[in-house]
Amino acid sequence: MKYPKDTYRLYESEALIATSMCVRIALKEEIDIEALKKAANEAIKRYPYFAVEVSLDEDGAYTLQHNPRPIVVMRQQGKPPLLGSEQTNRHLCFIEVSGRLAYFYLCHSIAGGKSITPWVMSILYYYVEFQYGKTLEGKGIRKAGEPFLPGEIEEPSLEMLTLDPPNPPTPSAKPALMLADYINGLLNPFKRRPNYHVYEFAQSDVLRLAKENNASVVSLFQILIARSLDHVLAKKNKVIGAETSHNPSSDIGLPYSHLDLHSMVYVDFDRERLQGELKDLGAYARSEIKRQADPRYSHAALRPLFETYAKLDEIKGLKEKRAFMKRNSPSRGKSARHSTFVCNYVGQYDWGELTAYVEEYEIVVDGHLVFEITSIGEKIFLSQMQLLATEKYVRALEREFDQVGLSYVHRGPFPKTLPKHLLPKE
Secondary structure (H helix, E strand, O other): OOOOHHHHHHHOOOOOOOOEEEEEEEEOOOOOHHHHHHHHHHHHHHOHHHOEEEEEOOOOOEEEEEOOOOOOEEEOOOOOOOEOOHHHOOOOEEEEEEOOEEEEEEEOOOOOHHHHHHHHHHHHHHHHHHHHOOOOOOOOOOOOOOOOOOOOOOOOOHHHOOOOOOOOOOOOOOOOOOHHHHHHHHHOOOOEEEEEEEEEEEHHHHHHHHHHOOOOHHHHHHHHHHHHHHOOOOOOOOEEEEEEEEOOHHHHOOOOOOOOOOEEEEEEEEOOHHHOOHHHHHHHHHHHHHHHOOHHHHHHHHHHHHHHHHHHHOOOOHHHHHHHHHHHOOOOOOOOOOOOEEEEEOOOOOOHHHHHOEEEEEEEEOOOOEEEEEEEOOEEEEEEEEEEOOOHHHHHHHHHHHHOOOOOEEEEEEEOOOOOEOOOOO
16 A cells, blocks of 8 residues: 555545544543643654545545644544544644543544554553653553554555465355435434433453353454344344454554554354253354454455555546446445444553543444444443434343343433544545
């Protein structure tokens, strides 16, 4: 690829879906905005690949330039500003504060869930230092002045991908797609009400239930969500499909890459199968995730993406590049594969002594029936994103939690307004 991997997703249209994400953090005490500003601008020294702004080169291609301006930390004031605008000092990240809550916004082109969390942890580490005068312990917290981790700033390439063919992938079972919901949620101003709900669980309860039923954390939630939708969707749909993101960075020799690298794993649940034992479903879903997370699969999934970007490099002109990506994006183009819902888990991080200061930690993204699992200390959180102001999916899911004896605390709905981008034009 001719340009940094960070730039290619910027060509995709945001007409309907914002390509940004947010980490929502609730601290135990009200946030001092000046201390958080100081912390954010100290922490960014450890993440120079986030301290960037977008420009255009002579071929009409997006490039990233170092941005020395301060990271913006502001009071929440309704609709957030555009990423890359003057309101954010042309940065692709900024932070909003409201009471005990902090919203960390970041461009999804320059980071994925695996890299946004360490950035947030570093900021909170410095916040505690500046606000309370305490230096915390935490092996997983990255600090200014420390060297980069293996693969953190290296660029991927086609040469990193194996040519070994994987076993034939499982063809799509043509799961139910939420087309009517998406049409109303994206195009109908009378029904569009983007929102999200948050569930909090005791980590010990989730791990116990997963272990008892041959499941992992993500496969357990996949099953419970699929079962909940079985009570909601029309019976003509014979299959409910789950989709989850697998980070293949380690598979290509970049274990700590900050890039949004992912291959998708698909688990199709026949609705008759969903009536079976939870243990059997757990074994099935876990085995499908493990099989499709095989490096040969992830390499095979990354190859068309990298090849698409290589072809994009040959096209001149921003308008032409955008038109090419609209037709050929592996995630949104004509050949893209879709499921009924998406459920991701970024995994566990060593927050160290920071856990004593943080009450909640959730990831919020755009989309409908998109679920993000996060964990900190002894807690696990599930955020549920929707485009419609309906309670039917929430109530159906809570019914499943109750049925398996999984205690939870429910919060929401909260309005969801993710920032889009202000990008340079030709």
